[in-house]
Amino acid sequence: MLVAAAVCPxxxxxxxxxxxxxxxxxDAARxxxxxxxxxxxxxRPDRLLVVGPADESGRGTYPEGTxxxxxxxxxxxxxxLGRGSGEGVAERELPASLAVGAWLLARHGWPKTPVEGLGVAPQLAPERCAATGRxxxxxxxxxxxxxxxDASACRTLKAPGYLDERAAPYDAEVARALGAADLPALMALDAGLARELKAAGRAPWQVLAGAAEGAGLEGTLLYEDAPYGVGYVVAAWS
Structure with a gap:
């Protein structure tokens, strides 16, 4: 059963x-x-699963210590990843998103709760994301x-994806849905639009929506901004 979630860029x-x-x-995002x-x-979870976008070579599961x-x-x-020694773990490295997650956990001083990782393809269809979450x-x-x-990468002329007028309203809806733990709204995020706006967080957010079904969690929006023209959202669900 899902008891809590943190959403980070x-x-x-x-x-x-x-x-x-x-x-x-x-600093504010950190x-x-x-x-x-x-x-x-x-x-006080029994286990923590770190979920993030990954390309074809980085998809799949990662045991503690990777x-x-x-x-x-x-x-x-x-x-x-976590506190594992890394002994006996395959040489495959964490994808960049999970490496950032591992850094955040180490910086926070995460307890000894077991930690695993899951790399999700950004293009994974919404229904498959939800099934994985369930x-x-x-x-x-x-x-x-x-x-x-991350949300869109098209918020300014200097953004990685250049300026797209659809980016700001897309990111506003993402921030609202994550802050409200609005599962139907998260599942309604369009995969094609997310791809066009280079919003790699769409698939992990929909995995979260599937995992949270029936859990009755409430959300709090902690941060929303677009430094460097990329939408970053932080939220907590409990």
Whole structure:
């Protein structure tokens, strides 16, 4: 049963070593992520599942102790999922979104609750996202989710996807739905529009919606902004 969820963005720039001199620009987002993780810890889950977007090579499950790094961003910084030793874990590294999740958990000082990872293809159909979520929600014991994903990347002329006038209203609806734990609204997010707006969080959010069915969770919006022209949302469900 799902007992709590935290929704966080996953730009590598959240990691100060990656952001370098621009690190203070995301201090508010980092603080909100810490607050959301506090809600997860307070729920005392039996396990934590970290869910984030991943390309074809990064899809699938990741056991506790799986390693990740930010070397691809010019920073010699390694992370590990949860507190596992990593012994006996396959050499496949965490996708970037889950590496950010592992960094957030380490920064927060996550308790000894077991942690696993799930990489989800951004193009996964909504019904399959919901089905994956329902399987998670049916897991015995108290489950919490750390759900990673960014909204549109088209909020300004300098955004990665250039300016798209549909981006701001899309992100506003995403923030409203995540803040209200509005499951039907999250499931109604259009996969095609999300792809056009480069909103990689759509699939993980719909996994969350499936997992939360019947759980009766209430949401709180902790942060919503678009630094660098990319929509970032932080919310906590409990």
């Amino acid at each position: 996953c730009p590598p720039l959240l990691v100060p070593e990656v952001a370098a001199g621009a690190a203070p620009e995301l 603080a909100a992520c810490s607050e959301a993780l506090g809600v997860l810890a307070a729920a 390693r990740g790094s930010f070397r691809g961003y010019g920073v010699d910084l390694a992370v590990r 399987e998670i929600g049916a897991h015995p014991g108290r489950t919490a989710l750390l759900v990673l994903g």
